[in-house]
Amino acid sequence: MSKQNLARILKAARYDMRNLLYPFLYPSYFLQGIFLFNGNRILRHPSARFEKHGGRVQFGCFWDLWRSKGGIVLHENACLRTRGNVVIGDGVIIEVHAGASLEIGPETFINPNSRILAHESIRIGAECAVAWDVQIMDGDRHFFLRPEGGRTKNTAAIQIEDHVWIGARSVILKGTRIEKGAVIGAGSVVSGRVAAGTVVAGNPAGQIREGVNWEK
Secondary structure (H helix, E strand, O other): OOHHHHHHHHHHHHHHHHHHHHHHHHHHHHOOOOEEEEOOOOOOOOEEEEEOOOOOOOOOOOOOOOOOOOOOEEEOOOOOEEEEOOOOOOOOEEEEEEOOOOEEEOEEOOOOOOOEEEEEEEEEEOOOEEOOOOOEEEOOOOOOOOOOEOOOOOOOOOOEEOOOOOOOEEEEEEEEEEOOOEEEEOOOOOOEEEEEOOEOOOOOOOEEOOOOOOHH
16 A cells, blocks of 8 residues: 555544545455545446546545535446546535446546536536535436427536636536636526636526636
């Protein structure tokens, strides 16, 4: 075990002694650099793929205010792909449905109690900040019916480019594209295109500023 991994386990144990059991409960994930702390877990269909490209994935933080348990569910032929270091807060629910994909870029942080539900394709870029209680869904889960009969398509891919800040309790709907450096105000409901370097807010979200820069 590397010194870095040992330090990470000891820090987790100071928060909750049960985290000492992590390397024994999930040895395959541990050896890949995927850390599941505080009761967060992964449920994966045998045909699903979790592709980690470099860095580490940490699911669970050490904030006393957040104690809820979350999970990652990967259905048949689903794919979760991470690049570089990714941190996922406690209580986050990630579900990738059959044949769908989710990609999360390096140095992206997903805060506690958020939900990401992929029915088709969701891509989250590098250095993104997703606040708590955010909902990102590329499908409606239900269907509208055509007058002539049959169902309308209820999914459309979501693309969130690099260095995007999504405020607390925002909802990102199917077919949304948020361009580089954009900021989503807290409590917004977003669909369609959000231009690079702009701030949008409201329900439905509309542009309120442009030419902005921000940092974590």
